[in-house]
Amino acid sequence: MFAYYFQLGLRSLRRNPALTALMVMAIGFGVAASMITYSVFRAVSGNPIPDKSAQLFTPQIDSWGPQQNVKGEPPDGLDYTDAMALMRTHEAKRQTLLYPVQMSVMPGGSSDLPIAANGYAVGSDFFPMFEVTFLYGSGWSAQDDESRGSDVVITDQLNQRLFGGADSVGRTVTLNGHDYRVVGVTSHWDPRPRFFDLFSTDGFDDASDFYMPFTRALDLQMRTGGRNSCRGKLTFTTWDGWLQSNCVWITSWVELGSAAEVARYRRFLDGYAADQQRAGRFNWAPNVRLRDVVQMLDHEHVVPPESRISLIVALAFFVICLVNTIGLLLAKFLRRAGEIGVRRALGATRREIYAQYLIEAGTVGLAGGVLGLLLTAVGVSGVGILFQPQIARLAHLDLSLIGLTMLVAIVATMIAAFYPAWRAANVQPAWQLKSN
Amino acid sequence: MSLQIKPILIALRRHKAGTVLIALQIALTLAIVCNALFIIHQRLANMSDVSGVDEANVFVIKNQWAVDQSTQQVDAQVRADLLALRQLPGVRDAAPASGYPLQGGGWDNFVTMTPDQVEPTTDSAVYTGDEHLLDTLGVHLIAGRNFHPDEVVELGTQQAIIPPVAIVSKTLADRLFPDGSALGKSFYAMGATPSTIIGIVDPLHRQGTGQWNQPYAGQSLIWPLRADDARGIFYIVRAKPGQLAAAMREAPKALYAQSRMRMIDPKDGIQDYAEIRHKAYDSDRGMAILMGIISVVLLAITAAGIVGLTSFWVGERRKQIGVRRALGATRGDILNYFLTENLLIGIGGVLVGAVLAIGINLWMVTQFETARLSLTYVATGVVALLLLGQAAVLAPALRASHVSPVEATRSV
Numbered sequence: 001m002f003a004y005y006f007q008l009g010l011r012s013l014r015r016n017p018a019l020t021a022l023m024v025m026a027i028g029f030g031v032a033a034s035m036i037t038y039s040v041f042r043a044v045s046g047n048p049i050p051d052k053s054a055q056l057f058t059p060q061i062d063s064w065g066p067q068q069n070v071k072g073e074p075p076d077g078l079d080y081t082d083a084m085a086l087m088r089t090h091e092a093k094r095q096t097l098l099y100p101v102q103m104s105v106m107p108g109g110s111s112d113l114p115i116a117a118n119g120y121a122v123g124s125d126f127f128p129m130f131e132v133t134f135l136y137g138s139g140w141s142a143q144d145d146e147s148r149g150s151d152v153v154i155t156d157q158l159n160q161r162l163f164g165g166a167d168s169v170g171r172t173v174t175l176n177g178h179d180y181r182v183v184g185v186t187s188h189w190d191p192r193p194r195f196f197d198l199f200s201t202d203g204f205d206d207a208s209d210f211y212m213p214f215t216r217a218l219d220l221q222m223r224t225g226g227r228n229s230c231r232g233k234l235t236f237t238t239w240d241g242w243l244q245s246n247c248v249w250i251t252s253w254v255e256l257g258s259a260a261e262v263a264r265y266r267r268f269l270d271g272y273a274a275d276q277q278r279a280g281r282f283n284w285a286p287n288v289r290l291r292d293v294v295q296m297l298d299h300e301h302v303v304p305p306e307s308r309i310s311l312i313v314a315l316a317f318f319v320i321c322l323v324n325t326i327g328l329l330l331a332k333f334l335r336r337a338g339e340i341g342v343r344r345a346l347g348a349t350r351r352e353i354y355a356q357y358l359i360e361a362g363t364v365g366l367a368g369g370v371l372g373l374l375l376t377a378v379g380v381s382g383v384g385i386l387f388q389p390q391i392a393r394l395a396h397l398d399l400s401l402i403g404l405t406m407l408v409a410i411v412a413t414m415i416a417a418f419y420p421a422w423r424a425a426n427v428q429p430a431w432q433l434k435s436n
Numbered sequence: 437m438s439l440q441i442k443p444i445l446i447a448l449r450r451h452k453a454g455t456v457l458i459a460l461q462i463a464l465t466l467a468i469v470c471n472a473l474f475i476i477h478q479r480l481a482n483m484s485d486v487s488g489v490d491e492a493n494v495f496v497i498k499n500q501w502a503v504d505q506s507t508q509q510v511d512a513q514v515r516a517d518l519l520a521l522r523q524l525p526g527v528r529d530a531a532p533a534s535g536y537p538l539q540g541g542g543w544d545n546f547v548t549m550t551p552d553q554v555e556p557t558t559d560s561a562v563y564t565g566d567e568h569l570l571d572t573l574g575v576h577l578i579a580g581r582n583f584h585p586d587e588v589v590e591l592g593t594q595q596a597i598i599p600p601v602a603i604v605s606k607t608l609a610d611r612l613f614p615d616g617s618a619l620g621k622s623f624y625a626m627g628a629t630p631s632t633i634i635g636i637v638d639p640l641h642r643q644g645t646g647q648w649n650q651p652y653a654g655q656s657l658i659w660p661l662r663a664d665d666a667r668g669i670f671y672i673v674r675a676k677p678g679q680l681a682a683a684m685r686e687a688p689k690a691l692y693a694q695s696r697m698r699m700i701d702p703k704d705g706i707q708d709y710a711e712i713r714h715k716a717y718d719s720d721r722g723m724a725i726l727m728g729i730i731s732v733v734l735l736a737i738t739a740a741g742i743v744g745l746t747s748f749w750v751g752e753r754r755k756q757i758g759v760r761r762a763l764g765a766t767r768g769d770i771l772n773y774f775l776t777e778n779l780l781i782g783i784g785g786v787l788v789g790a791v792l793a794i795g796i797n798l799w800m801v802t803q804f805e806t807a808r809l810s811l812t813y814v815a816t817g818v819v820a821l822l823l824l825g826q827a828a829v830l831a832p833a834l835r836a837s838h839v840s841p842v843e844a845t846r847s848v
Contacts, residue, residue, distance in 0.1 A: 018744075113692075176504055235628060237597065308804070330748075
């Protein structure tokens with residue numbers, strides 16, 4: 001019966017071509033607008049490290065106090081004093097400090113002009129903590145952190161540029177005039193949003209080129225290539241003066257395996273802040289935060305308001321298209337009241353009529369979905385006009401989006417058809433037969 | 437010609453579903469289009485902010501240093517670079533800077549009136565430059581004087597140096613000294629020592645264009661500092677009129693001739709203000725375009741929906757129309773009937789829609805800190821949708837008015 005009704009549905013698409021075209025367009029545009037904006041929203045709101053996001057936490061300590069912090073929240077980064085204190089205690093299973101650095105690299109070959117490279121100064125735990133995947137070699141060891149070695153992990157992108165993609169482990173890279181030994185080459189690892197650095201980036205910066213030891217970066221007095229946020233009166237004129245200031249510029253991450261560990265680390269943070277208060281460094285009660293990846297993404301508003309607003313407006317647009325479709329389906333179905341009357345008089349039940357018209361609406365939804373899919377494909381490729389380039393390039397049309405487009409189009413149209421089909425099923429056969 | 441409202445209302449009761457659907461569609465369309473147009477208006481207003489810069493002739497070079505150097509070494513290089521840039525035939529002036537208007541984000545300091553004030557009075561964007569900066573940017577000095585060359589000092593990597601003098605934007609001057617007496621007065625910008633206002637420029641946009649900057653829009657200050665940061669520097673260059681392209685081609689060559697241990701990104705290391713403005717407002721522009729597309733398509737679909745349903749009603753009522761015509765109704769009467777019917781539905785729709793539009797806006801205010809919807813938008817939207825309804829119904833109504841009285845006698 002389904003196949004027959006489906007055939008009838010397809011045939012009736014041609015019956016009122018203008019009305020049908022209108023419905024198909026309404027559904028097509030509505031579903032395409034929703035899917036295009038959803039493809040962007042999906043890209044910016046996704047969980048970049050789903051299997052570990054609940055075990056990775058970023059500690060925040062209020063080193064500015066209630067008069068200078070932002071609405072009672074501790075600063076989003078750590079100052080040098082607090083960062084080093086957290087690092088020294090080894091309270092967490094794994095932990096790393098990090099900040100962005102920019103350096104020059106000599107590309108070698110025929111060119112003698114240095115190129116700019118962006119990277120991060122990180123601890124050795126960075127690689128296992130964040131599940132960095134390697135093409136060649138690996139990260140450096142905790143001993144290398146201690147010995148403040150000149151090791152570097154480069155990304156496949158920089159490896160391609162410097163070594164043509166060959167295994168470069170053991171080779172030398174010159175960064176800002178200093179030599180570094182390559183210990184690992186990452187395979188394409190660039191989580192989006194870049195959850196681990198939401199202090200200096202909005203989560204969607206260009207991919208990194210290298211990772212170097214945090215301790216080595218400090219030895220070289222490398223200034224942060226990212227944000228540096230300070231309060232009160234600034235008086236520093238030297239590297240050490242800056243380190244001792246209240247400027248926050250370091251992000252800290254810890255890995256905590258269980259709820260008990262999280263609770264213990266929370267207590268430790270509170271205890272640390274209380275110690276600072278007792279020591280007279282803080283003149284306020286402990287004010288600390290321990291947010292996991294998802295909470296941090298939310299706290300830093302990683303999803304741009306533009307993406308949210310456009311998704312909401314597009315969904316509202318789709319709803320209006322569906323209201324439009326309800327009206328048009330009503331017109332289309334009731335125009336055939338005579339026909340329905342005859343079928344009912346010949347013994348068709350209301351249920352059968354209802355099913356037939358729902359399926360017919362489904363075929364309209366199918367056609368709308370096909371149009372919507374075409375428009376979505378066009379829209380996703382042209383989404384660069386609507387969103388910032390670094391966000392727009394994350395949106396893409398994949399199998400799940402194609403499936404979702406078709407499913408949403410068909411299901412939504414069938415929901416829109418509930419009422420018109422019910423009206424069709426309730427046509428009184430006697431009335432129709434009489435007037436003919 | 438009298439309006440036949442009562443019979444229309446009675447007739448509408450027989451088409452409850454269709455009536456409600458059209459009214460609902462008009463209501464929702466009004467609510468969405470009002471808010472979309474309001475968003476477009478706000479975004480376009482952002483995009484038309486004046487920077488204060490002579491945008492037609494100014495470009496910015498992002499110059500990163502390739503090796504670690506001392507502040508003295510960097511300073512010598514910066515001076516040599518600037519000399520070389522200023523000597524180029526197409527260049528009017530050049531200045532060293534740590535940031536520039538519409539950069540997208542950058543250095544800002546809190547401002548206080550006294551040294552021991554904890555709660556800041558306001559916030560100001562901080563620009564640094566030498567005595568050439570005002571002429572290079574092309575900003576208008578409306579009071580006071582420019583920096584003297586001997587007031588300009590070196591600013592090493594991440595040093596907190598507070599110069600004794602500053603030039604401020606008029607917006608900042610008025611914010612700090614509302615009585616207009618800013619010139620010669622001093623303020624504190626996160627330093628132990630004050631800066632005295634020696635000049636006032638108007639306007640001078642902040643680096644940032646995002647929402648965070650809105651409360652401090654237009655508030656900026658310039659300190660006489662040469663940004664000798666070990667990481668890099670911005671060179672702002674003003675070309676002679678009509679020579680922008682040539683100057684942009686020659687500038688990097690002149691710099692590389694000075695020293696090759698620098699990095700100027702071949703992709704976006706040199707940007708003119710058309711590009712800077714384009715980038716600064718790309719999310720505003722994108723939102724305006726998206727809201728525009730959605731509004732247009734939405735209005736078209738609503739109009740088409742009205743055409744579709746009214747055509748159906750006309751088809752359904754051909755016989756009744758024929759009877760009315762046979763009983764003496766003119767074509768005008770019939771046309772009028774359908775136009776009035778649509779107007780009544782439309783009025784119902786826009787009343788609900790206006791409430792909905794304001795409701796959605798209030799929700800957006802709480803969610804996204806957007807501004808309040810101006811009532812002129814709602815009023816314009818109401819008129820536009822009523823007109824749209826009348827236009828949409830015109831074709832089917834005309835068709836109805838052409839139904840011949842003879843229809844009344846058919847098929848009975």
